[in-house]
Amino acid sequence: xxxxxxxxxxxxxxxxxxxxxxxxxxxxxxxxxxxxxxxxxxxxxxxxxxxxxxxxxxxxxxxxxxxxxxxxxxxxxxxxxxxxxxxxxxxxxxxxxxxxxxxxxxxxxxxxxxxxxxxxxxxxxxxxxxxxxxxxxxxxxxxxxxxxxxxxxxxxxxxxxxxxxxxxxxxxxxxxxxxxxxxxxxxxxxxxxxxxxxxxxxxxxxxxxxxxxxxxxxxxxxxxxxxxxxxxxxxxxxxxxxxxx
Amino acid sequence: xxxxxxxxxxxxxxxxxxxxxxxxxxxxxxxxxxxxxxxxxxxxxxxxxxxxxxx
Numbered sequence: 001x002x003x004x005x006x007x008x009x010x011x012x013x014x015x016x017x018x019x020x021x022x023x024x025x026x027x028x029x030x031x032x033x034x035x036x037x038x039x040x041x042x043x044x045x046x047x048x049x050x051x052x053x054x055x056x057x058x059x060x061x062x063x064x065x066x067x068x069x070x071x072x073x074x075x076x077x078x079x080x081x082x083x084x085x086x087x088x089x090x091x092x093x094x095x096x097x098x099x100x101x102x103x104x105x106x107x108x109x110x111x112x113x114x115x116x117x118x119x120x121x122x123x124x125x126x127x128x129x130x131x132x133x134x135x136x137x138x139x140x141x142x143x144x145x146x147x148x149x150x151x152x153x154x155x156x157x158x159x160x161x162x163x164x165x166x167x168x169x170x171x172x173x174x175x176x177x178x179x180x181x182x183x184x185x186x187x188x189x190x191x192x193x194x195x196x197x198x199x200x201x202x203x204x205x206x207x208x209x210x211x212x213x214x215x216x217x218x219x220x221x222x223x224x225x226x227x228x229x230x231x232x233x234x235x236x237x238x239x240x241x242x243x244x245x
Numbered sequence: 246x247x248x249x250x251x252x253x254x255x256x257x258x259x260x261x262x263x264x265x266x267x268x269x270x271x272x273x274x275x276x277x278x279x280x281x282x283x284x285x286x287x288x289x290x291x292x293x294x295x296x297x298x299x300x
Binding site for chain 2: 026041042051052053055102105113114117223225227229239
């Protein structure tokens with residue numbers, strides 16, 4: 001078991017495995033996102049309160065969901081790297097951060113575009129929006145903090161602590177719509193209750209959520225390969241790596 | 246078709262939201278591939294210069 005894990009975490013093996021894995025996530029991700037967008041824009045019925053404006057849900061909710069789950073992945077990877085001193089885990093944390101920042105920005109931007117017609121304002125300093133903005137600053141702070149180190153290994157260890165401490169913000173964002181009175185609507189889909197959204201609207205949402213998740217794994221594969229290379233010093237196996245793509 | 250593009254009066258919000266999302270998805274995919282390619286080139290440069298130093 002441990003020798004198998006050790007082999008899996010060795011740079012050349014992980015790099016080649018990621019090469020083989022990536023298309024299995026990238027291709028379905030593209031297909032699901034295209035199908036989900038078509039279904040959400042064309043097939044799903046208009047909302048009785050929000051009309052066609054609710055369709056922003058299909059790009060907003062998956063981005064917001066990813067912004068949180070990527071942070072959890074990043075903090076977990078950073079913790080694993082710190083505790084068991086696994087370089088590959090640190091590399092995964094570093095590879096997650098820019099993608100997480102992009103999706104947090106996207107969640108804030110699409111939410112703002114949705115808020116204008118529904119709430120009458122682009123922005124309001126309520127609990128959900130403010131905590132999501134803090135998440136963006138956490139990602140950007142993590143990236144800037146990493147960039148301030150010349151040595152990758154020191155950057156890994158120091159930024160891991162920042163990532164782990166920042167995870168406290170994740171439940172705050174998630175429960176913000178319940179703990180405080182906010183303008184933001186409560187979740188339409190939760191694990192424990194029946195969804196408060198019609199099935200014909202729900203199916204394209206799930207397709208988009210799945211598509212975005214797979215997309216993240218694909219991007220993570222590619223970025224993780226870059227982070228593995230960055231940590232390599234003496235690598236004869238590089239000669240066998242093909243091309244640029 | 247025109248009715249679809251009008252999005253029940255929400256065209257000015259729905260389409261920019263979808264366009265921005267598409268742009269972020271495309272950018273991230275492109276940036277990830279570029280990152281991988283650059284790190285590969287940098288690692289290869291390091292390798293060849295190491296080999297030269299050892300000689």
